[in-house]
Amino acid sequence: VQLVESGGGLIQPGGSLRVSCAASGFTFSSYAMGWVRQAPGKEREGVATIHRDSGGTYYADSVKGRFTISHDNAKTTVYLQMDSLKPEDTAMYYCAAGLGGLLPRLYNFWGQGTQVTVS
Numbered sequence: 001v002q003l004v005e006s007g008g009g010l011i012q013p014g015g016s017l018r019v020s021c022a023a024s025g026f027t028f029s030s031y032a033m034g035w036v037r038q039a040p041g042k043e044r045e046g047v048a049t050i051h052r053d054s055g056g057t058y059y060a061d062s063v064k065g066r067f068t069i070s071h072d073n074a075k076t077t078v079y080l081q082m083d084s085l086k087p088e089d090t091a092m093y094y095c096a097a098g099l100g101g102l103l104p105r106l107y108n109f110w111g112q113g114t115q116v117t118v119s
Contacts, residue, residue, distance in 0.1 A: 001025040001109045003095045015085050021078040021095030029053070032100025033078045034107060035069060036065030037091035038116075044094075046102030048080060060102055063089075082085050085118045
């Protein structure tokens with residue numbers, strides 16, 4: 001299983017950014033996919049997840065209405081569209097595969113992360 005994130009960077013408050021996660025070595029239908037972030041000195045926080053079968057999505061309250069998780073038709077890439085970004089969204093963003101939900105401990109496989117800085 002390999003998860004490779006891309007698309008992070010420096011963005012001004014109020015701006016938008018989309019991060020991507022390319023998955024290989026497994027089929028999306030076997031796992032739920034999620035995005036988890038970790039800011040310096042803080043614990044990992046699940047921000048969004050997409051269900052493997054229904055495609056249902058769930059979001060942390062802190063990002064609801066601003067972030068959107070999706071995947072491509074081939075289900076090999078997962079995206080996190082981030083709008084109306086705030087300085088408190090600054091973190092390393094990780095793509096993860098596992099049981100799903102917003103608890104980081106429910107994910108078995110992790111990417112290396114991509115840094116998002118809002119300033």
